[in-house]
Amino acid sequence: MSSPLCGMKKEDIVSAMAIETRGLVKVFGKxxxxxxxxxxxxxxxVYGVLGPNGAGKTTAVRMLATLLRPDGGDARVFGHDVLREPDEVRRRVSLTGQYASVDEDLTGLENLILLARLLGYDKRAARRRAEQLLAAFGLTEAAGRQVKNYSGGMRRRLDIAASILNTPKLLFLDEPTTGLDPRSRNQVWDIVRAVVSHGTTVLLTTQYLDEADRLASRIAVIDRGKVIAEGTPGDLKASVGAGAVHVRLRDPGQRTEAEWVLSRSLGGHVVLEADPVALTARVSVNGNGDSDRRTAEQAAAALNALAEAGITVDDFSLGQPSLDEVFLALTDRTVDEEKNA
Amino acid sequence: MSTATTAVEPAESTYTFSPETLQAVLAPDEAPRRASWLSASVTFGWRAMLKIKHVPEQLFDVTAFPIMMTLMFTYLFGGALAGSTTEYLQFLLPGIMVMSVIMITMYTGIAVNTDIVKGVFDRFRTLPIWRPSTMVGYLLGDAFRYTVACLVILGVGLALGFRPDGGVLGVAAGIGVLVAFSFAFSWVWTMFGLLLRTEKSVMGVSMMVLFPLTFLSNVFVDPSTMPGWLQAFVDVNPISHLVGAVRTLMAGGWDTTDMTWVLVSGVLFTVVFGTLTMRLYNRR
Structure with a gap:
């Protein structure tokens, strides 16, 4: 099992794309x-699908996992059409939904045995496989307890164990860390990395930008049912601007003025942070050349402008834009476009 | 692969992730063959039994409810309708058994509906298994519950003086026919369980269907005293024929007309509502 390809059939190697969709549409009422x-x-x-609540992430995943029928367009999983060959798709995918996809009335062991039996393991093999997975996910002691008595992290681990029981080629993780504490979240991230290094493709939906940034090699940003940006985390950051200036003022009363000065000096978007003295401004550098140097120059000019306007700056830093900034910039842009339309 | 078993087993609170352990379990030694339709259905039936084991309260409706029905109607109507409760019981018991079991079939719909709300249904629907097996599993578990209800009622009946002429075989055959019909009839509820949004609406629709279907039948009295239009309904009501068939079997006889009705309506329920159920199941 050294190469991820050796377990695959010929047809799967031909299709290097785990998922391909064209014009996928789902309509609920209006x-x-x-x-x-x-x-x-x-x-x-690992492919990240990033978007706010209600952006259409879960709906898209449900169509790809054959749980919902698309109303338009087409979708293929390893070359198999989700509508015409749903069974071929189901053989290759596994889903860990937003809500735990395990039976809460059953124990952890019973859940995994049930699933193993349904996947074709005979009685003894099913039990062995279930115990193996429970051990690997640190659930051996909880094996005989009903899942409804599990903690959030344990439940999520059981859920993922259930999803990789038959080592799927494609694993859908729909907001796998929503509602988890930081420790459990880190565990889920480690598990995802291990699963991918084994050769499984992971489609991860998330609301958290740092999660997509840490795990995904490519990201699609979805808002209101549409892909508004796509690329590597680096691409996305670069598309928004070379960097960002983070500024902390002494006097929160000067923030509105500072926002205006920064926006005029840098010509870009300024985000007011939750902290009443903090602002973040994007530095847009177009064209080629030494963008880092030009970013620094522009940032210096902006600080100068603030000083000239009599605004006291306590602290500032220059950095790459975070995906949060990317995300806000992208979603804002679509709002502007709609207003103009 | 065998190295996986050598891993330490950390307690829940001290779980630390180990990529090596996980890598080992990620490569299963044998890729199993696809589960057969029978094996998948039986496995889902096993799940239903596990749920009874973990939530035994759900057996309340197949024990307390039937006992209540039997006692209530025997003493309520016995004296007035047949002169004595013991005499009435010989007529009533098979009917009250049918009525109770048909009434509790509605819990199938509720079980399906509750599962949908939880995420586990999504997992089942993404498995490469014979599609109806999930539903058949519910019904297999329910068949067990129906049998329990039948035996409880039979026990109460025997204690009150029910003495069937058909003996053990006749009674067993009657229960068999009843459970088999209820299995077929339950497809109505799997459909509603998938169709309706809430548990409450499933409950409401079930009552609307079940009350007329069970009361407007020959469970309590001979239909010959009913007005013509009502007799017409009672005559085509499959529940009447089911009661007729079970009553005759328990009395040691055989009614071909009733049995044919039961068989044909059972097949129709399965074909029509089974098809509708699977359409809804696939489309959700």
């Missing part, structure tokens, strides 16, 4: 929950 999504997810990677 809402276009998914409104023409094109995705191309290379096999063997």
């Amino acid at each position: 809402t276009r929950a998914v409104d023409g999504i094109d995705l191309a997810v290379p096999a063997g990677t």
Whole structure:
């Protein structure tokens, strides 16, 4: 099992894309929950689907996992159409939904045995496989307890154990860390990395930018059913601007003025942070050349402008834009476009 | 692969992630063959039994409810309708058994509906298994519950003086026919369980269907005293024929007309509502 390819059939090697969708649409009543999504997810990677609540992430995943029928467009998983060959798709995928996809009335052991039996293991093999997974996920002691008495982290681990029981080629993780404490979240991240290094493709939806940043090699940003940006985390950051200036003022009363000065000096978008004295401004550097140096120059000019306007700056830093900034910039842009339309 | 078992087993609170352990379990030694339709259905039936084991309260409706029904109607109507409760019981018991079991079939719909709300249903629907097996599993578990209800009622009946002429075989055959019909009839509820949004609405619809279906039948009295239009309904009501068939079997006889009705309606329920159930199941 050294190569991730050796377990695959010929047809799967031909299709290097784990997921391909074209113009995928799902309509609920009057809402276009998914409104023409094109995705191309290379096999063997973690692909992040990033978006706020209600952006259409879960709906898209449910269509790809054969749980919902698309209303338009088409979707293929390892070359198999989700509508025409749902069984071929189901053989290759596994889903860990937003809500624990395990039976709460049953014990952890019973849940895994049930699933192993359904996947074709005979009685003895099913029990062995279940015990093996429980041990690997640190659930041996809790094996005989009903899942409803598990902690959030334990439940999530059991859920993922259930999803990798038959080592799927594609694993859907729908907001796997929502509601988890930081320790459990780190464990889930480690598990995802291990699963991918084994050759499984992971499609991860998340609201958390640092999660996508840490795990995904490519990210699609979804808002209101549409992909508004796609690329590597680096691409996305670069598309928004070379960097960002973080400024802390002494007097919160000067923030509105500072916002105006920064926006005029840098010509870009300024974000007011939750902290009443903090602002973040993007530095847009277009064209080629030494963008880092030009970013620094522009940042210096902006600080100068603040000083000239009599605004006292306590602290400042220059950095790469975080994905949060990328995300806000992108979603703001679509709002502007709509206003102009 | 065998190295996986050598891993330490950390307690819940001290779980630390080990990529090596996980890597080992990620490569299963044998890729199993696809589960057969029978094996998948039986496995889902096993799940239903496990749920009874963990939540035994759900057996309340197949024990207390039937006992209540039997006592209530025997003493309520016995004296007035047949002169004595013991005499009435010979007529009533098979009917009250049918009525109770048909009434509790509605819990199938509630069980399906509750599962949908939880995420586990999504997992089942993404498995490469015979599609109806999830539903058949519910029904297998329910068949067990129906049998329990039948035996409880039979026990109460025997204690009160029910003496069936058909003996053990006749009674067993009657229960068999009843459970088999209820299995088929329950597809109505799997459909509603998938169709309706809440547990409450499933409950409401069930009552709307079950009350007329069970009361407007020959469970309590001979239909010959009913007005013509009502007799017409009672005559085509499959529950009447089911009661007729079970009553005759328990009395040691055989009614071909009733049995044919039961068989045909059972097949129709399965085909029509089974198909509708699976359409809804696939489309959700």
